[in-house]
Amino acid sequence: MNHSTQNDLISITDVAAKLPKFISKVPHLLSGLKQAYLRTPNTPAGLGIAFEKAVKRNPQGNALLFEEQKFTYQALNEWANQIGHFYLSIGARKGDVIAVMVENRPELVATVIALAKIGVTAALVNTSQNSKALTHSINLVKPIAIIIGEECRVAVDEVRQDLLLKEDRFHWFADQETLVDAGKSPKGWTNLAEKIIHFPKFNTPTTQSIQGKDGLFYIYTSGTTGLPKAVIFTHSRWTLAYGTYGHILALNSDDVMYCTLPLYHATGIVVCWCGVIAGSATLALRRKYSTSAFWKDVKKFDASAIGYVGELCRYLMDAPSSELEHGHRVKKMIGNGMRPNIWDKFKQRFGVEEILELYASSEGNVGFSNIFNFDNTVGFSPTPYAIIEFDKESNSPVKDAQGWCKKVKKGEVGLLVGKITRRSPFDGYTDPEKNKSVIMKDVFTQGDSFFNTGDLVRDIGFRHAQFVDRLGDTYRWKGENVSTTEVENVVSEYEKIAEAVVYGVEIPNTNGRAGMAAITLADHAEFTEHDLQQMTTEFKKCLPAYAVPVFLRIQVHVETTGTFKYQKNTLKEQAFDPNKTDERLLVLLPNATGYCDLTAEIFNNIQAYQYRF
Incomplete structure (x- = not known):
């Protein structure tokens, strides 16, 4: 991101200065790297084996906290074993796939451990999906069964007739504490909590037979066609993440990792959780991210680490200060997408000492992690x-x-x-x-x-x-490549702007795409006439002329996906047409010193090539 300067380049002196703190992590890190790099496609490996080791190390320690519920490692393991034994009894075998659609709650965690132990790949379906995308995601991986939480049932029932599954393979968890009360399943659904009651709690016999090359999850990434793509995440890859990120984080049994990221994506289910398992620590889950509840939860669960993606940090920075954001135990963070323009401010405001920014993708084979705790680097x-x-x-x-x-x-x-x-x-x-x-x-x-x-x-x-x-996040304008990230950083620095999403839009009779920013204003802020001039001056000062956004769209809130990625496609399609949105649109006309409202008349004149952008 072009906020960086030569100051961010790392010299041997910089590395030497970081060594004393780094050395304390070395024994734990070496143990992780040994596991990560001694694996082959045929080595017994993966989530099930690592979790059973954590159970042995800390049987009575808390493995999972959710709302008022608590599960020790032993209790969570026994629950997962019952689910695993049930699926073995109906013929599930290594290499099979089961679709799982449950929001962030204990039933999801127990199910994922269970399937990992028996070698069944869990297809982690995005819980906000419905209709065509949902049918596509499930049928794509040819599952032998589906496990859903009641909170997702309506969406599945709507497409049920299109799913390639046997009638008796629709399995359901009530949206409550199912170990205490299994609930009553709706017609056509098998109540999983009821089914597993009489199955044994000892470890399934299959765990040690799971090899690195076996599939652990399918994780869905957004497809360019609009339909999701399924990426296979093997046990070997999980072991690599566990041996590196998991051990670098250096959590121990007193630590609590607070995770509000959806577990159907890798940052939550792999990055955050493998650090917890590596240290036999505690995972504290929230069903969905909430800015107002964030620090309350940190206090309630006594969290010492948090999982993040960049936008979550932006939301926390934009929130008004509160007493709760101080006096907590959080010293470490792990995740990706922390923007350089808020990195230092974030550490200072919230008292965080270590930002373990990392780089990886669900499908890729290259990873970076900030093991030396430098600023502004993956x-x-x-x-x-x-x-x-x-x-x-x-x-x-x-x-x-x-x-x-x-x-x-x-x-x-x-x-x-x-x-x-x-x-x-x-x-x-x-x-x-x-x-x-x-x-x-x-x-x-x-x-x-x-x-x-x-x-x-x-x-x-x-x-x-x-x-x-x-x-894919660059566009060309005036013969130059514009980085959306760079423009977003500059635009969101303006004091009244909380957030900016930048993309290129086509103007008739011009080459390339002009910059457009969908912005949300900070709490109770409003643009005055002075802002429209001042903003233009600041953007021109910090950006090359070709990168200054031509259009602004003022939104109440920014539409994002479950992992806070911006929904740019709709914005690009609606562009700057006032007939397609009732949100306020602004334009920086050629030679103007400030933005003005984009009226129907101005829009028609742009279409008729009355302005030379």
Whole structure:
């Protein structure tokens, strides 16, 4: 992100200064790396084995907190075993898939552990999905059963006739504490809490037979066609995350990780939870993120660590100060997407000492983590990778005279690619065509292959990188590439603006796309005439002329997905047409010194090419 300067480059002196604190983590880290890197596709590995080890280390310690419920490691393990034994009894076998659609609550956690132990892949369906996308997500992975929480039943019932499942394989959990009261299942649904009561609580016999290459989860990522893609997450990959991120976090049995991120995505279910399991610590769950409840929950659960994505940090920064945000135990955070323009402010305001920012993708084979606790970096990578020169105009890597790709110099930005090897395989998507499009061959030598992450990063030295942009998050205007991230950072710095989402929109008779920002205002703020001038001055001061947004759209709140990713497609489609939205639209007309309201008349004049942008 272009807030960075040469100050962010890392020298040997910087690394040396971080060593004393880092050394205290080394024994724990080495134990993790041993597990992460001694694995092969055929090694017994994964979530089930790691969880059973945590149970042995801390049987009576709390494994899970939710609302007023508490589960020790032993109790959670016994519950998962009952679910596992039930599925073995109906013929579920290693390699089968079961779709799971339950919101963040104990039933989801117990189910995921159960399926991991018996080698069944859990397809973690986004709990806000419905209709066509939901049918597609479930049928895509050919499940033998579906497990849902009552909170998701209406959506599933609506598409039930389109699901390729046997009638007796629709399994249900009541939306309550089902171990205390199983509830009464609706017609056509099997009550899972009732079914498992008489099954044994001892460990399922299958756990040690699960190998690295076996599927643990399907995680869905947003597809370019609008329909989700399912990415396989193997036990081997989980073990790599557990051995690295999990041990770097260095939690112990006194620690409590507060997670409000949805567990159908990897940041929640892999990154946050594997740190908990590695330290036999406690996972405190909230069903859905809430700014107003955040610090109350931190106090209630006595959390010492939190899981985050960038937008969650932005929401907390934008909230008014409260007594609750001080005097807590939170010193560590793990997640991704912390913006450089709030990194320092966040640490100071909330008393956080360590931000374990990391970089990984559900489908990729390259990962970084901030093990030395530098600011403004996704951290260090032990996996084989390269940052190569990339030409945005031709949308392709720059080649040398021999036809090989070229690595960037320290301080420069390039395309991140991960080398595909036996120890860092590319597990890929369910769709083989999609796999072909992201694998690059003969990059530096004949026969090598790399995974194209689609991300631009800056090489800041000592195998550290800084995230700059998604290739898909740039647009061209006035012959220049504009980084949406950079513009979002500048726009959201304006004091009355809480949040900004930037994208390119087409203006008739112009080349490329003009910048447009959908913004939400800070609490009770309103734009005055002075703001419309002042904002323009500030944007022009901090951004190149071609990157200053031409259009602004003032929203009550920004539409996001479950992981707080912005819903840009709808915004792009509606663009700056006042007939498609009743929200206030502003435009910076050519040669104007400030924004003005975009009226129907101005819109028609733009369409008729009356202005030369």
